[in-house]
Amino acid sequence: MADNKINFTKAALDALPLPEAGNRATYHDTKTNGLQLRVTSNGAKTFSLFRRVKNGSPERVTLGRYPDMTIEQARTETTRLNGLLVQGINPNTDARALKTETTxxxxxxxxxxxxxxxxxxxxxxxxxxxxxxxxxxxxxxxxxxxxxxxxxxxxxxxxxxxxxxxxxxxxxxxxxxxxxxxxxxxRKLFKGANPAHGIKKYPETKRDRFLQSDELPAFFTALAEEANDTLRDYFLISLLTGARRSNVQEMQWSQINFDRAEWRIPTTKNGEPQTVTLSAEALEILRNRHTDKAGGWVFPGQGASGHLVEPKKAWRRVLDRAGIDDLRIHDLRRTLGSWQAKTGASLAIVGKSLNHKSPSTTAIYARLDLDPVRESVDRATGAILAAAGLKEAADIIPMKRNKG
The missing domain is CATH 1.10.150 (DNA polymerase; domain 1)
Structure with missing residues (x-):
């Protein structure tokens, strides 16, 4: 038996002698447990897996003919079948179960x-x-x-x-x-160790991009030149509310209370509803859109959802006109929060207005009402528009509706 244990290489397998007529020789791979090569007197060489299963009985699974099946393929298949055997799955007797197994x-x-x-x-x-x-x-x-x-x-x-x-x-x-x-x-659809667990993740750098003071004039000029009112207003509301992109896309008129200057989002990313305070500038944009109301969506779209989904091309147009690189739509949300912090808002106020949820600050958020949040958002909005050259003091300079 010792002589029949060899390292399976192409040179070694090609050089194996043929057994006498009517006999068959079996060779065992030293690198892969259970992998065998059986050689007949007429020169046929067949890979197989041989090992004892849980009840101690021997099992042999035919893998394929050499050299049609390569040594590497035979080793890979042997490793896979060994894994099934360890789980109690016998490839010979459990073939039907294997075929019906979940993909x-x-x-x-x-x-x-x-x-x-x-x-x-x-x-x-x-x-x-x-x-x-x-x-x-x-x-x-x-x-x-x-x-x-x-x-x-x-x-x-x-x-x-x-x-x-x-x-x-x-x-x-x-x-x-x-x-x-x-x-x-x-769900008991799988037995064994999770094959995707324990893989070391790549380090990720948290994004801190937002619109800077010197970028705001060009950004608002580029927005004003956008021919599509729906897309332009979508970008503006995303900036002036700091709401998540998907929530703005799914904004409905039934969620807007013009008298209280509030937008009630039924469900957000963290699983809870959110009341968003609307600045005077945001209200004016929404009132202008409300005159064109058709259906329930504030920002209607052409797709199956009925609302705006992914305005990537329009966003690219705005950035190209403004000469701004590396700015994502989500960065508009970060822009409002950053300008809130710049204008003196506490982290608790910023977190409340952006609906961030942190175990260490949730209790603080819960005690805040909208008044300090509104004051912070209004102050930040004013600073943003002043930096863009669109507002002085308490004056509001609306964007005109495009005709067409």
Whole structure:
């Protein structure tokens, strides 16, 4: 037996002698546990996995003929099957169970439909859209693969591949994959260690970009030149309210109270409603739009949702006209908060106005009413417009509606 243990290399396997007629020789790979090569007297060489299962009985699984199946392929398949055997799945007797096992695509579909967050709520439509995009781009290629066929090296390689150019995205994709397998374990769709867990994440630099004083005049000039009133007003309301992008896109007239100068958002990213104070400038923009009201959406769109979704082209036009680089729509939200801080607002006031939720400051936020928030937002809005050259003292200079 000792002589039959060799390191499987192409040179070694090609040089193996043929056994006598009617006999068969078996060779064992020294690098992969259980991998064998059986050689017949007529020269046929076949890879197989041989090992004892939990009850002690021997099991052999035929893998393929050499050299049609390469040594590396045989080793990879042996490692995969060893993993199944460890889980109690016998590839010979449990073939039917293996065929009906959940695939990654099936798991993902079930996850989107039934997954709940820590507060017991189903995933938001925005979160589902984000998951679908990342899954389709990075994990969809594995959609038909059975869950038991995944190894941690699969996700480690994927993380490294994506991370070469997009480290933050790589972290997000692996976090989603880990959540999927965690969910599969909860639903008893998967046994074994989570193959996407424990992968070291790339360090992420928190973004601190916002509109600076010297950028504001050009930015507002570029906005005023935007021919599409809906898109222009969307950008302005995003800036003047500091609300999250998706919430502004989904703003409805029924949520606006002009008398109280408030916008009530039923559900936000942190799972709670938010009352947004509306400055005089924001109110004027909304009143101008209200005269053109058609349907329930403040910013209607052409897609299936009925409201504005992704105004990337218009945003690019504005930035190009303004000569501004590296500014995202989400940075408008950060701009209001930054200018609130510049004009003397406390972190608690900023957090309340932007609906940030932090365990250490939640109690403080809960005791705040809208009056100090309104004062802070009005002061910051005034400073922004003054820096842009659009406002002096308490004067409001509205943007004219484009005709067309």
């Amino acid at each position: 990654l695509q099936e798991l993902f579909d079930d996850f989107l439909q039934h997954r709940r967050n820590k507060r017991g709520a189903f995933l938001s439509e925005k979160t589902k859209r984000s998951y679908r995009y990342d899954f389709g781009l990075y994990l969809g290629k594995w959609g038909k693969r059975k869950l038991s066929q995944f190894k941690d090296t699969d996700f480690g390689k994927l993380h490294a591949e994506i991370g070469k150019e997009h480290p933050t995205t790589a972290n997000r994709v692996i976090a989603m994959a880990s959540s999927l397998f965690g969910y599969a374990a909860e």
